[in-house]
Amino acid sequence: MAKLTMVEAINLALKQEMERDPAVVVLGEDVGKSGGVFRVTQGLFERFGDGRVVDTPLSESAIVGVSIGMAAYGFRPVAEIQFEGFVYGAMEQLISHASRIRTRSRGRYHCPLVVRMPYGGGIRAPEHHSESNEALLVHTPGLKVVAPSTPYEAKGLLVSAVRDPDPVIFMEPKRVYRAIKEEVPEEEYSIPLGQCRIATEGKDVTLIAWGAMLQPTLKAAALMGERGIGSEVIDLRTLSPLDDDTIIESVKKTKRAVIIHEAPRTCGLGAELIARINEKALLYLEAPVERVTGFDTVMPLPKLEQHYLPNAERVVEAIDRVLSF
Template identity: 70%
Template sequence: MSKLNVVQAINQALRHEMERNPDLILMGEDIGKDGGVFRVTEGLIDQFGERRVVDTPLSESGIVGVAIGMAAYGLTPVVEIQFMGFLYAAMEQLISHAARLRTRTRGRYTCPIVVRTPYGGGIHAPEHHSESTEAFFVHTPGLKVVVPSTPAEAKGLMLSAIRDPDPVIFLEPAKIYRAIKEEVPEGDNAIPLGEARLLTEGKDLTLITWGAMLHPTLKAADRMAEKGVEAEVIDLRTLSPLDSATIIRSVEKTGRAVIIHEAPKTCGLGAEIAARLCEEALLSLEAPVARVTGFDTPIPLPKNEKYYLPDVDQIVEAAEQAVGF
């Protein structure tokens, strides 16, 4: 095994699948010679050539629209959109066509495309470059939404996303692209979609999160442990389909839940999780379900970004309130 960062792990997953599947084609702006904005596809054009690593015009709707047609006729396109804020230009293609192709054709066609895009704050970028609007896509039936939180997770989830017969929105937390390294298994370490993972076990509290927010959540759990509070930490991995069973099982044991995400609070995925807990685990709850989130505003430009993103202190405060309720 090699120690890789998230960029290198995703590159390794793409290379592995391109070697395995000759119908896999990469598409996106500047992904060939330049290797993409964050260099995730660096070196792949040298190995596979420009017929399989395609530099596209600057047209997100066109890129995704072409990928849908390719997928319907047997190819496996993996699309890179430079930033999540640029993906909105392709919403028509994703919502009206990619997500509906299976039901529209009564199962005759599927749409095996992966749309990769960096998302989230923490990189001091300008407007449209730090969006965390995963709820748009979770709300759309027919789309799967995946968010890795570490390099090994990024590789394993990418392998499964590429092999999935339905369209997958693969959100890559830009904040941790190069911030952490870990050992990543060589070869095929596919991680099934739709299964959350339990990182720590505890009896007092459940902390639920995904993507870059996993790391301050784990630090908050350590701080709570110093206070004698045992917290379970759940990394969702796949936001749609959501692994409700793991969440419910944990909260039935601990009786308390705090949900952490950097997206705005109103109608964020945390609201759906809280609703499911009320529907399915109400009698187990010993405190209100808490949410630690971003604000209901556009993410601010770099100077004020640190005030927007949830941090360890905010998570600990919410956890203490839940335990002390």
């Protein structure tokens, strides 16, 4: 089995889905001849032609708006927003139309659309190229939000996203794009949306992370392991809808939890997770659930970003706090 990076795994998923279903089209800025600024769509233009892999004008609102119209007509567009910080121009189309057309038309129209976008910090990029805005999207009823953490996960989740009948925002952790390689089957497989995965089992504390935060979380779990503490690491995978059952079951077992995300703290997804844990497992808790997050500030430029992004050390400190509460 070939070892692939996340970029290669996503590329493979796109290629296979386009081969399987002629309704799948890829569109966005620089996705065609150039193969995308991260080369995620490399080779697709040559393989499928300019009718199915389309370089669009520099026009985020139109990229999403046009995709909604195509989806209503029977296509399955996979649109790329080049960086998460540029999605704001398309937010009106996402919030006011993509997420609602099924409700507004009472099912006469729906919107099988995937919006792929690289997100998150850690690659020394300029302003607007390092943000984590998943909470804005998770807060929008009618959208599904997915954030894969590894190459294998990315391929399986993207296949499900493309086949889903509703709009899915597919947030790709750009820090992971080429950072890790793992075995990714060439054969078709899919990972269902709405189910998280237990990355490592443990009995002492539950650590919940997604996307690029999985790696520092696993590192923290390993460090704790050296001290004899067993961490159960949950890779959230789908941020909306959330898979409460797996989370609650784990927290009931470990009685302690730490949530790690690089997005700002206030009203981040961590807050929602804590609310659900409180609703469903309060009496099992031995300590308040901790959050390790970005700050409620603008994402700093590269020279300071390492201070902003949660790392294994910060996760270890938080675990120590919940253990010693």
